[in-house]
Amino acid sequence: MKLLMFPGQGSQYPGMAKDWFESFPVARLAFEEASDGSGLSLKKIIFEGDETELKQTEFTQPAILTATIAIFRALEENTALRDLAANKDALFAGHSLGEYSALVAAGALPLGVAAGLVRRRGQLMQAAVPAGQGGMAALVFKPRSNGTPLARELCAEAAKRSGRVIELANINSPEQIVVAGHMAALAVAEELSADARFGVRKYVALPVSAPFHSSLMKPAADGLRPDLEAAAWQARPEKRYVANVDARIHSLGDSDGVVERLCSQIHGSVRWVESVESALAMGLVEALEIGPGKVLSGLVKRVNWEGRVLAAKGIDSLEEFRNDGERL
Numbered sequence: 001m002k003l004l005m006f007p008g009q010g011s012q013y014p015g016m017a018k019d020w021f022e023s024f025p026v027a028r029l030a031f032e033e034a035s036d037g038s039g040l041s042l043k044k045i046i047f048e049g050d051e052t053e054l055k056q057t058e059f060t061q062p063a064i065l066t067a068t069i070a071i072f073r074a075l076e077e078n079t080a081l082r083d084l085a086a087n088k089d090a091l092f093a094g095h096s097l098g099e100y101s102a103l104v105a106a107g108a109l110p111l112g113v114a115a116g117l118v119r120r121r122g123q124l125m126q127a128a129v130p131a132g133q134g135g136m137a138a139l140v141f142k143p144r145s146n147g148t149p150l151a152r153e154l155c156a157e158a159a160k161r162s163g164r165v166i167e168l169a170n171i172n173s174p175e176q177i178v179v180a181g182h183m184a185a186l187a188v189a190e191e192l193s194a195d196a197r198f199g200v201r202k203y204v205a206l207p208v209s210a211p212f213h214s215s216l217m218k219p220a221a222d223g224l225r226p227d228l229e230a231a232a233w234q235a236r237p238e239k240r241y242v243a244n245v246d247a248r249i250h251s252l253g254d255s256d257g258v259v260e261r262l263c264s265q266i267h268g269s270v271r272w273v274e275s276v277e278s279a280l281a282m283g284l285v286e287a288l289e290i291g292p293g294k295v296l297s298g299l300v301k302r303v304n305w306e307g308r309v310l311a312a313k314g315i316d317s318l319e320e321f322r323n324d325g326e327r328l
Helices: 018-023 025-038 042-047 057-078 081-086 098-105 111-128 147-162 183-192 215-230 255-267 272-281 295-300 318-327
Strands: 002-006 090-094 134-141 166-173 176-182 200-205 236-242 249-252 286-290 311-315
Touching: 002 098, 002 295, 018 025, 018 042, 018 057, 018 318, 025 042, 025 057, 025 111, 042 057, 057 098, 057 111, 057 286, 057 318, 090 098, 090 272, 098 111, 098 236, 098 255, 111 215, 134 147, 134 183, 147 166, 147 176, 147 183, 147 200, 166 183, 166 272, 176 183, 176 215, 183 200, 215 255, 236 272, 249 255, 272 295, 286 295, 295 311
Parallel strands: 002 090, 002 286, 090 236, 286 311
Antiparallel strands: 134 176, 134 200, 166 176, 236 249
């Protein structure tokens, strides 16, 4: 049994998946399908655009989705991954935006439809809070510590002192918690991070332009709901995925439930640690990260559930696949 993981925003880089695009027709078809669905020339944005353009949320989200699914489909066509993804032994999970990649990989949502949805999602998330008024920061705690309750306590104190919103956005690992909110509240949080009682080893302001996964994103969730409800969902009751917002394992036979969870995900915390614990609880022993970067592969190894951890690896480049593909 294996957890198939798909990365989210922040994993992008110019030229991602280019070697797959050039080597596999199925990867080129993925780019075409996603470009048609999003109304963007994703080949141009990813292969010819600069890093500044790629960092614009409206472009970042469909670009990562496209690169991820291009790699996934090439692997699916050329390795035993096809059999794994088709049976009940695979559990699908994605981090934030990556949840859409997971749903496409599981067959619950066509790639073109998903590409249009995540472009719209990016536009709405960026518009929810005016530029410069909100942001995000990572709180890094000491190794082998549980930072979640300390981060909650710090956010509560920062919100009280500033009178503004600051909340847990991504619970990435026991030692790394991302917070999001108004800039005034983040400034107070940075000051509080120097207080030893909160146990923060490092405070890192993130280069994002909005407070994603906070209650300030509620207008974006409301705006995306009609598009999600109208999407061409495909029932896949035999497939299972872990939802970010509740860290529970769900069947993909109920599109209404998926829509509700995707809406809540926009303004709710990404509960990644608990998602990994859910995979461990059902007996999974391996995790494979598919898509640009290897952030999730590193994060899952830090989650220790009843003395057990997932053995994880990532496949990003074609060279890695050729050197290590037989082990998939």
